[in-house]
Amino acid sequence: MKDISNRAVETKSHIKAVLGPTNTGKTHLAVERMMGHASGMIGLPLRLLAREIYDRIVDRQGPSHVALITGEEKIIPKNARYFVCTVESMPVERTVDFLAIDEVQLAADFERGHVFTDRLLRSRGRQETMLLGSETIRPLIQKLIPDVEFITRDRFSELIYVEPKKLSRLPRRSALITFSTSNVYAYAEMLRRAKGGVAVVMGALSPRTRNAQVALYQNGDVDYVVATDAIGMGLNLDIDHVSFAETAKFDGRTMRDLTPPELGQIAGRAGRYMNNGTFGCLTEGADYQKGLSMEMVYAVENHEFAPLTVLQWRNAFIDYGRADTVIRSLGSVPDTFGLTRTMDKLDLETFTRLSQNADIKPMLGGPAAVKMLWEVCQIPDFRQISDDEHAKLCSAIYRQISADNGLIGEDWLANMV
Numbered sequence: 001m002k003d004i005s006n007r008a009v010e011t012k013s014h015i016k017a018v019l020g021p022t023n024t025g026k027t028h029l030a031v032e033r034m035m036g037h038a039s040g041m042i043g044l045p046l047r048l049l050a051r052e053i054y055d056r057i058v059d060r061q062g063p064s065h066v067a068l069i070t071g072e073e074k075i076i077p078k079n080a081r082y083f084v085c086t087v088e089s090m091p092v093e094r095t096v097d098f099l100a101i102d103e104v105q106l107a108a109d110f111e112r113g114h115v116f117t118d119r120l121l122r123s124r125g126r127q128e129t130m131l132l133g134s135e136t137i138r139p140l141i142q143k144l145i146p147d148v149e150f151i152t153r154d155r156f157s158e159l160i161y162v163e164p165k166k167l168s169r170l171p172r173r174s175a176l177i178t179f180s181t182s183n184v185y186a187y188a189e190m191l192r193r194a195k196g197g198v199a200v201v202m203g204a205l206s207p208r209t210r211n212a213q214v215a216l217y218q219n220g221d222v223d224y225v226v227a228t229d230a231i232g233m234g235l236n237l238d239i240d241h242v243s244f245a246e247t248a249k250f251d252g253r254t255m256r257d258l259t260p261p262e263l264g265q266i267a268g269r270a271g272r273y274m275n276n277g278t279f280g281c282l283t284e285g286a287d288y289q290k291g292l293s294m295e296m297v298y299a300v301e302n303h304e305f306a307p308l309t310v311l312q313w314r315n316a317f318i319d320y321g322r323a324d325t326v327i328r329s330l331g332s333v334p335d336t337f338g339l340t341r342t343m344d345k346l347d348l349e350t351f352t353r354l355s356q357n358a359d360i361k362p363m364l365g366g367p368a369a370v371k372m373l374w375e376v377c378q379i380p381d382f383r384q385i386s387d388d389e390h391a392k393l394c395s396a397i398y399r400q401i402s403a404d405n406g407l408i409g410e411d412w413l414a415n416m417v
Contacts, residue, residue, distance in 0.1 A: 176191065
């Protein structure tokens with residue numbers, strides 16, 4: 001099968017790259033542009049942000065015209081004109097007049113980057129396409145996508161570093177950032193004792209709980225929020241100060257310090273519209289002794305970060321003839337400057353394991369069956385017990401949907417829930 005997924009698609013769409021730091025109104029601009037078209041789709045980096053944008057458009061267009069598609073929620077009215085999605089959940093086969101991708105610099109991310117790269121190169125609106133993100137990705141967009149119009153957006157307000165503060169001295173409308181579920185709850189409890197009410201925001205919460213926690217803070221019922229770095233991906237909260245309890249995190253492979261762009265993305269949530277924001281560290285946190293270096297502070301305050309040099313890529317043109325051709329397709333290496341083949345993911349490891357399983361192998365009788373197994377193996381490992389347990393779950397699902405009725409048993413599903 002011919003591989004063309006490492007090249008930008010040829011299109012008549014007017015492509016705009018709207019680049020700049022946080023609090024520049026990029027997402028707001030894209031939403032307004034989308035509603036100026038008869039149909040549109042926007043891909044966002046967070047489920048919570050997708051829900052926020054969905055609610056905003058529903059208020060103006062009505063629920064019958066707006067769809068929401070994420071890994072957790074799917075609301076698709078029959079006459080939907082506007083689709084609000086997480087980037088991974090975008091129905092890219094659907095044709096729309098306007099299409100936008102938010103936080104496109106995530107194409108460099110080791111875990112999710114290949115999906116953003118695919119959308120960057122191949123997803124287009126009929127009339128207009130808008131790529132939103134950081135200035136760090138400008139050189140690669142210039143090289144990878146011809147005929148792009150660049151629009152630079154400046155931050156509406158200043159971002160100012162302040163000296164570390166004690167937990168008890170955090171100002172009202174503060175966000176405290178930490179990087180594990182246990183730390184989120186521990187710091188939330190400490191803040192409750194010192195200050196009163198606290199909201200908690202992190203990706204592991206259910207949609208209903210996350211939405212309720214955000215509303216609690218936004219409505220002023222509480223003045224403090226404890227969150228993970230997910231808060232940095234465009235979530236619109238009225239935050240005056242961002243305090244880091246730590247500046248290192250486990251990225252799925254190793255424990256490492258945040259890069260300046262990552263820290264700047266999170267710190268930039270401070271200051272909404274014309275109000276200046278501040279950022280700093282917590283004196284009780286793990287990073288108080290070293291604090292933030294002068295170089296880091298300068299980079300964040302002035303939004304000056306090193307440009308990205310490579311984006312993660314995975315072949316999107318898969319040969320489903322046999323299991324081994326799927327594996328070979330996904331092992332393809334790009335020959336385009338600025339792209340690198342992404343590391344093997346759990347979905348490919350699970351597919352490789354199950355396709356060699358003595359019970360599953362006889363069921364792979366043709367391309368449709370092979371494709372279905374690959375789609376099952378792409379189910380995210382929500383439970384995160386072990387790779388073996390995830391493979392067993394995928395195996396059980398595949399067996400059921402490969403049976404005569406093609407459905408997952410209600411009793412089995414209820415038992416799993």
